[in-house]
Amino acid sequence: MTAPPAKSPDQPSDKLDAAVLKIASVVVLGAIMSILDVTVVSVALPTFMSEFEATYATVAWTMTAYTLALASVIPLTGWAADRFGTKRLYLTALVLFVAGSVLCSVAWDVTSLIAFRVVQGFGGGMLMPLGMTIMTRAAGPHRVGRVMAVLGIPMLLGPIGGPILGGWLIDVATWHWIFLINLPIGLIALIVAVVVLPKDAPKASESFDFRGMLLLSPGLALFLFGVSSIPETGTVFSARVLVSGLAGLALIAAFVVHALRTDHPLIDLRLFGNRQLTFAVLTMSVFAIGFFGAGLLFPSYFLQVRGETTLAAGLLLAPQGIGAMLTMPIAGQLVDRIGPGKIVLTGLALVALGMSVFTQVGVDTGYPLLLGALFVMGMGMGCTMMPTMTAALQTLTDSSIARGSTLMNIVQQAAGSIGTAMMSVILTSRIIAPQGAPEGSSGQPDAEMLAQLPPEMQQSVLSSLAEAFGFTFLVATIVMVFALIPAAFLPRKRAEKPEGTGAPVVMH
Template identity: 85%
Template sequence: MTAPPAGSSASDTKLDAAVLKIASVVVLGAIMSILDVTVVSVALPTFMSEFQASYATVAWTMTGYTLALASVIPLTGWAADRFGTKRLYLTALVLFVAGSVLCSLAWDVTSLIGFRVLQGFGGGMLMPLGMTIMTRAAGPQRVGRVMAVLGIPMLLGPIGGPILGGWLIDVASWHWIFLINLPIGAVALITAFVVLPKDSPKKSESFDFVGMLLLSPGLALFLFGVSSLPETGTAASARVLVPGIVGVALIAAFVYHAVRTDHPLIDLRLFKNRQLTFAVLTMTVFAIGFFGAGLLFPSYFLQVHGETTLMAGLLLAPQGLGAMLTMPIAGQLVDRIGPGKIVLVGLVLIIAGMSVFTQVGVDTGYPLLLGALFVMGMGMGCTMMPTMTAALQTLTDHSIARGSTLMNIVQQAAGSIGTATMSVILTSRIIAPEGAPEGTTGQPDAEMLAQLPPEVQQSVLGSLADAFGDTFLVAMLVMVVALIPAAFLPRTKSAQPTDPTAVSMH
């Protein structure tokens, strides 16, 4: 990998042309994987109708993807060192595109979920690899700016994903939300092959097979149990408890193993770094609340307001626009004044915006809702990538791949827990009003509502709006809790480590 020039100073924080060229390649791959999450989020009602399946069942098209992401991320740090980031990045792109094409050919919801898992194996490696490639290319003194560049997919996902997904579903069919990845993936493959620097893989570290056999299945089983909550409706179900308990046991066994081996799959010694520890805690709580609520916004517009998929996507655009405004500024400020103050401001903005959604009703005005989404987007731009920066800016070259892998595991696992939890809360809060026929206790679709008398329709929608409001309230309270670890993030510019042993002592 290309490293920063030996003579570069900490004050030299401009990203040069070579780094920007690498950034453009990395961002292209990341955009593709993140767009796919948000594109599918607006397609869930379409899958319900197309495959005659319940919301809890089609939600596995999201959950299966996330489970695959979580299970493959632990391998990425070691594989990046062993085989080289360029080769691994190209392999991840091929897997992702192949999975996308297969998803477009799915004949039922089971096959779609299976192909989404394959797609997730590729997508799970793209973001941690991109972070590793970018951080190594730019050097630690420019991590804030690098994270701002990598934040571009985070902006385009909320803006472009729902709009693109809604448009493709309206004018063509759901198959095209996956086929669109074929031309984008082809461009990403060619540019990555040409632009990314030649690999220099290391052969010094042996692969932690024991760690892999403990952590990857452990994460997958635990998240499977948690993600089954919306379908079972109770944590007492064997489908939740058995994989959940086995998963926790495997993860605990991995922790015991990791602190006793020289080259563990995930280096838990990184937690000796106080700054990284608080960044991990902040990211965990933030991801549970923010991503848990994020899945519900398109469903609210689709189901309560009866919008089309395209309009639901357009209505989510202010969130991305808000992030677009603040993320580049936050990236520059992190390098100058540290991440602590910026993350706290971001969390307060998210809490303020989400508080509006705790009061939603059937007739809540769009100006208020769109303004709240814009404020939340501004908060996200000040929170997510600065928290990543706080974790990575004190790491040396040797530790960057492991640190970025750790942060991505945390983000994906916490996001999965958040979406499952919020789905359970939403489902549990939906109560069929008096006069509604049997079968309207779940989340109603437009076809079901059309068959009800007008007064019952309003009652059903009112109940559904209240359920969304209660769920958003829980998500907002989780964001309030995130303020606690965020308060311990550094509020001054961090000194950069100059020695590999320094990483565990900061």
């Protein structure tokens, strides 16, 4: 038997060493807070409605404002990471996020809560792209798949832990604690970051693209504001949606023209000259519209149609996270060996298969079937999200990684917001006045009004509501199938080291 060739002493190991894992612990802590905060607040909306005596459309802005702030600050992150250093910026983002969390916990009305969520979003928006940049630089391009698998941990804990934690804290304490919980986690992350993260080596290179910032950040915020207003206004043709959306698109279009004419734009659109990154962006866009758009519907189905408590609804979503937990580490290793193409195609097929079960949901659909479908979807998500991120970043040079991760995060946030608004509009349009059923402020049947109806009328309304959910899940499933098209162009071989990187970059 011929012995396998010995590794050259200069050839880097594929395994993540202790130094990289220590850095990963800091990044994961920050990302967990940022992602967990989205799902924790989602189950608190009914509590905000009663606490602040506000409509659903109003309290929904506690989530929308966070997303808008998060998306607006992401474009600045790539330049700031290069200019000031990733460690300093990461510490700043942590402080801003924790401060915003504490402010949210002392909010005295819904307006102040929405304002403080903006502060929180500014910090949260920098945590994930910065974490991706720090980890990718620390591990080197040859281990990007494993790095993305580690960064996928927050993606798993968010869907599992968020609804459960939020429901539990509201049940045993008060809504204030869904924000105060970030204080001890944030302090631990700050201390560990100061000790573990390597010293900065900021570059005094490019000047800041102020014109690009004044075009792109407001453009993204206005566009997402317009899109997010569709469920509240009930139509695309309202002045609020059209004026904001079109103004945002005009600013984004102006930024595209500006970015292609300047040497150091805020977001380097020339990265789209990289074929692999382009198809990864297209795959992520379509996937995020379908997956995140449908994501908020699962707890709503369990709460509204099946009458579950917030804690029970959170627990019922756990199989999705468990499925992803099983496949994500395996997918991360396989991507480094065989490329992302086959992994992502398999993942998208699994997500579409699991989601297709929900197209047939009713008032009494068996829980074993639904939980099994969520588990299959989770397995698919574990094979899709981070491998797609890997496909985008693994061929970039070290100097382009910060800009590439920033671009991918903008795409993910924008597409997720579009998907959420789109699915909300479809769901609301299918529910309107089934057989004279009462409507709540959100366009969906109000629980208190339903309780006053005769049992047979309640059953009729709930059946109509279940059909509306099923149709919306059908649209989301079709979107997931379309994501297979750009995914088919992703590479199916191990990535070669990008030109100009030299040896893989490892931070000490």
